[in-house]
Every structure is written in structure tokens, then in C-alpha cells.
Amino acid sequence: MKEYSVMPRYEKFLRFAQRVYHRLPLTQETKWRIRRFILPVLLSLRQENPSIGEVIKAALAPSAPLRDQTREARLQRLLLDLAGHGVRDVSHIIAVPFMGTGGAENVALNFAKAVREIHPERHVLLVVADRAHVDERVVRLDGIHVVVLRQFTDDDSYALKQSLLYDLILAIKPEVFHNINSEVGWNVIIESGERLKRVAKLFASIFAFQFGEDGKTKIGYAAYFLQPGLPPLTALLSDNQRFVKDARVEYGLTGERAEKLKAIYNPSRASTDDWRAQALDRISRRHTELAGKRPAFLWAGRLDKEKRIDLLVKLVQECPHFDFYIYGQAVVDSEEQLPNLPNVHVMGPFASPLELIAERPYTGFIFTSKWEGMPNILLEVGALGVPIVAPTVGGVGELVSEPSGYPLPEKPTAEDYREAMESMIANPAAVEARARAMLDLIDGRHTWPRFVEQVKGLEGYGI
Structure with a gap:
């Protein structure tokens, strides 16, 4: 392991140089010029402890990276x-x-x-x-x-x-x-x-x-x-x-x-404290809390093209009987436009996963990305007990599968989503079983101690 403290044979030299430097009757600008010259020497002494001659030679060499x-x-x-x-x-x-x-x-x-x-x-x-x-x-x-x-x-x-x-x-x-x-x-x-x-x-x-x-x-x-x-x-x-x-x-x-x-x-950022017990409690209360209400689906992420906002727009247009709550903002592209429809609720950016579920329970979470690794947002909403519908792009299939969620083809259509969403509404017991299986997966593989x-x-x- 590399040593970061100044080695003993140079401690007295460096302390003496520091005292002299601060007591010199020079302007601050002149002192900075001196510091600019000796800085590579001091850094090298602190990091590698070569001989003073080698350090000065390296600092003065025409090929030294700091010559400009x-x-x-x-x-x-x-x-x-x-x-x-x-x-x-x-x-x-x-x-x-x-x-x-x-x-x-x-x-x-x-x-x-x-x-x-x-x-x-x-x-x-x-x-x-x-x-x-x-x-x-x-x-x-x-x-x-x-x-x-x-x-x-x-x-x-x-x-x-x-x-x-x-x-x-x-x-x-x-x-x-x-x-x-x-x-x-x-x-x-x-x-x-x-x-x-x-x-x-x-x-x-x-x-x-x-x-x-x-x-x-x-x-x-x-x-x-x-x-x-x-x-x-x-x-x-x-x-x-x-x-x-x-x-x-x-x-x-x-x-x-x-x-x-x-x-x-x-x-998962959401896997803290007694996260699992809280998620299981949400899952157990889910059916009662959603009873008699319009189906509500959550979407959260960057409002950029690669997240397939066009597919989300088509989905909300084809499902006027569902409410969609959309969290996020654009980062890479100019913000993709969302339709001004009664079933679309644009909630803005969020900083914590808990913000997503603070106001209401959801029938499920909708994921629409074109490509992905292992999306953090899925780890977060999954750990909160929210069931997930997602295409198996990239590493998503390692998280969202038939036992743990509602996987879709890599290039899904709005109809694929609609069918999965209607299945979630029609079979609440199956939804709860898959949501609990997701908790098991996150608990075994995606907790902070494991990372x-x-x-x-x-x-x-x-x-």
C-alpha cells in the first residue's frame, strides 16, 4: 500500500522549508511563483519519496509534463x-x-x-x-x-x-x-x-x-x-x-x-434501515388502497430520447382510462414534450426514491428505455414494493423476469405495455407475489453491505 505521509528523513527539511517560505519578505505573487516551481518537488516527495536530486531533475527536465x-x-x-x-x-x-x-x-x-x-x-x-x-x-x-x-x-x-x-x-x-x-x-x-x-x-x-x-x-x-x-x-x-x-x-x-x-x-438507494419490512407492508396494503380508484402508473427518469418518451406518449394516449404520474427532467436532450391530457400528471424532478411514493400508491411502474445497463430507478422502485413493467434491454432481464415482475420484449409496443398493465389490474395476488420476489432478489444482491x-x-x- 502506498504511503501518503512525508517520510521521516524529509520531515525536518520540509518543515524548515515551509517556515522559511512563510517568513520571506516577498509579495504574495512572488511567493506563488516560487511555489509553482517547488510544487512538483513537494508532491513527489509526499507520494513516492525518491531522492531530492531525482525529484528536482524530473521537475527541471525539458520533457516534464508541467513545463508549460x-x-x-x-x-x-x-x-x-x-x-x-x-x-x-x-x-x-x-x-x-x-x-x-x-x-x-x-x-x-x-x-x-x-x-x-x-x-x-x-x-x-x-x-x-x-x-x-x-x-x-x-x-x-x-x-x-x-x-x-x-x-x-x-x-x-x-x-x-x-x-x-x-x-x-x-x-x-x-x-x-x-x-x-x-x-x-x-x-x-x-x-x-x-x-x-x-x-x-x-x-x-x-x-x-x-x-x-x-x-x-x-x-x-x-x-x-x-x-x-x-x-x-x-x-x-x-x-x-x-x-x-x-x-x-x-x-x-x-x-x-x-x-x-x-x-x-x-x-438500491431505497434498501436502507428496515426497508424490507416497510416494502412488505406496502405490498400487503396495496389491494385495499387501490380498490375503487382509477389505475395509477408511475414513470420516473430522464426525459431524454433514449428513455423512449415517444413510446410513453403513445401509451398514455392509448390508455385514457389509466392515470400516469411522470417524474423527471431532461439532462442530455432538450426536454421531450409530454401531451397535455387529463390522465398525464407531470410531477417534475425528484431527488429521493421515497418522493415518488409519498403522495399515492401505484398500480405499477412503467419503464420505457431504449437501452440500459442495470437501471438504478428499477432497483429503487423495486425495493419500495412497486411492481414493474419493463423491456428486457441490457441488464434489465437480470432483475425483471416472470417471477419478479412483468418483462416485455426488447422492442415493445404500446400494446405490449397495455396488456401487462391490464394483467396487473386483473390479478392482484400475482402482482403481490412478483413484488415480493423482487424484494428477495434485491435483498440478496443489491444491498449496500453487499456492494x-x-x-x-x-x-x-x-x-
Whole structure:
């Protein structure tokens, strides 16, 4: 395990240098210039403890990565900002494209929280790499620090953010760099992974295959980044087994390359405290609470094209005798338009799964995504005892099957949904049995302790 404290033979030297630095009768600007020169030396001493001569030689070398003054100043500003916020002993840097309340961001937070639970003395950086968006509803946690690269670059170009992320990894030398859906992060891995893997173990996550408008052409993270990015990675993580199996076949991965692909199942945010007892209670009260009322179905997620809002619109138009409560907002696309119909109730964004069931019970949950890994929203509503109708895209079939829900074909029609919904209304006992089976599945595979156990056992990640 890497040592993060200053080694004893350099402690006196560094303390003396620090006292001299603060007592020098120089302007702050001049002191910052001095700091810019010695910062790589101090960082290297703290991280690897080579000889002072080797460190200074590396800092002065023409090929040193910090030789560009403007580039160096960006890194300096970022590191000083981290120091000002009390960041220390960073063991993991996790990159995300933006910080919202979606699935990928929840995965990043889960890994960060697991690291903190396993090693409370270590800190984690969540680097918002592609866009500057940070949702105000994202919960800030002790020891997990959000860094927005755009705040330290002169413009919004990926090239600048890529170079800054690269320099940050080299400067901090974390145990792990983990990229989750960031194009900036993928470019760093592809272009500089062979060098970076000497100072950190490299991980990335891909959750599903994505497809173009024709429904056949593969696009997105797997198509663009998996093959060129795989060689320097310690492991490529997914949240479902189906992607792991399909990717091995799709790209002809065998031997060591195939073994790099691993599935780590996500925990359900709703599986806390006495969640199971509460869910069983909701299921037992379900029939009585719904009796005599119009069927009410819940939909929640991003109002983006890949979530098949067009299919949802067709469904609500064809089922005027059902009420639909729709939670969410657009993140990637401009917001998809929902019809102004009496049976459509647009509820807006949500931060917690419990918000979804606070006002009413539901006949069931409707899931309409075009592609998916293992959707967090299904883990959440399933743990709340709400029965689910969903197409078996990506890893969904590992969660929603005949025993545990109402699975549909990968390319379902509105009629497929309507038939499943009417079956739920006609057979309440069967619905309750499937909802309880879903609780069993989540309890055995998607709880927080189980997730931490997986992270801790992941070679190179749990340290």
C-alpha cells in the first residue's frame, strides 16, 4: 500500500522549508511563483519519496509534463483550491461527465462512499470533467470532494480539460483513477493510459450498448472507447452480467482481455434501515388502497430520447382510462414534450426514491428505455414494493423476469405495455407475489453491505 505521509528523513527539511517560505519578505505573487516551481518537488516527495536530486531533475527536465507555464498555472490553481478545502490523502479520483442525479452519477457516488467506508482516512475526488453541470440536489458527503474542471480552464474545450485531468492524476498519484462515462476521461486513458498506469490503477465503467436512430448501429461508450481503452485498464466494470458477456462476444475478447470485464451490481438507494419490512407492508396494503380508484402508473427518469418518451406518449394516449404520474427532467436532450391530457400528471424532478411514493400508491411502474445497463430507478422502485413493467434491454432481464415482475420484449409496443398493465389490474395476488420476489432478489444482491463487499474484493480497487 502506498504511503501518503512525508517520510521521516524529509520531515525536518520540509518543515524548515515551509517556515522559511512563510517568513520571506516577498509579495504574495512572488511567493506563488516560487511555489509553482517547488510544487512538483513537494508532491513527489509526499507520494513516492525518491531522492531530492531525482525529484528536482524530473521537475527541471525539458520533457516534464508541467513545463508549460499556463498549463502549470491551471494545475496550481486547482491544487491550491483543494488544499484550501482541506483535501488530503486522496486515494481515488473518479471522473464523470457531469454531476446530476442520474444512474452514472449514483454509481460514482456509490464507489466513492464505499472507498470512504473501507478506508475512512482516505479522501476521494469526484471530477466533473466534460460539462460544468452540478445539480444542487446532489448530496455532499464528508471526504468526497467535487472538482469541476471548467472552473480551472480558460475555455470549455475538451483538450484543456483533458490536459488538466492528466496533470491532476500525475500530481496527486492516487491509488485508483476510475472513469465513469466521461469522454474527457476516456481520451486521457486512450492517449496516456500506458504512462498513467505506472502511477495509478486505471478503471472504467461501461453499462450498456447504445444504438443509433436505426436501432442497429452501435454508438456510444462501448463502440467508441472499449477496444482502444481496454489495454491499460486494470478492469472494465459494468453493473450487469449481460453487458460483460455480450461485449466479450462483440469484440472477440479472450483470455486476459476478457477477464478484465467484470460486473459489480449496484445497491438500491431505497434498501436502507428496515426497508424490507416497510416494502412488505406496502405490498400487503396495496389491494385495499387501490380498490375503487382509477389505475395509477408511475414513470420516473430522464426525459431524454433514449428513455423512449415517444413510446410513453403513445401509451398514455392509448390508455385514457389509466392515470400516469411522470417524474423527471431532461439532462442530455432538450426536454421531450409530454401531451397535455387529463390522465398525464407531470410531477417534475425528484431527488429521493421515497418522493415518488409519498403522495399515492401505484398500480405499477412503467419503464420505457431504449437501452440500459442495470437501471438504478428499477432497483429503487423495486425495493419500495412497486411492481414493474419493463423491456428486457441490457441488464434489465437480470432483475425483471416472470417471477419478479412483468418483462416485455426488447422492442415493445404500446400494446405490449397495455396488456401487462391490464394483467396487473386483473390479478392482484400475482402482482403481490412478483413484488415480493423482487424484494428477495434485491435483498440478496443489491444491498449496500453487499456492494461494499464487492468493492473491497475488487483487486486493485479496494486497496
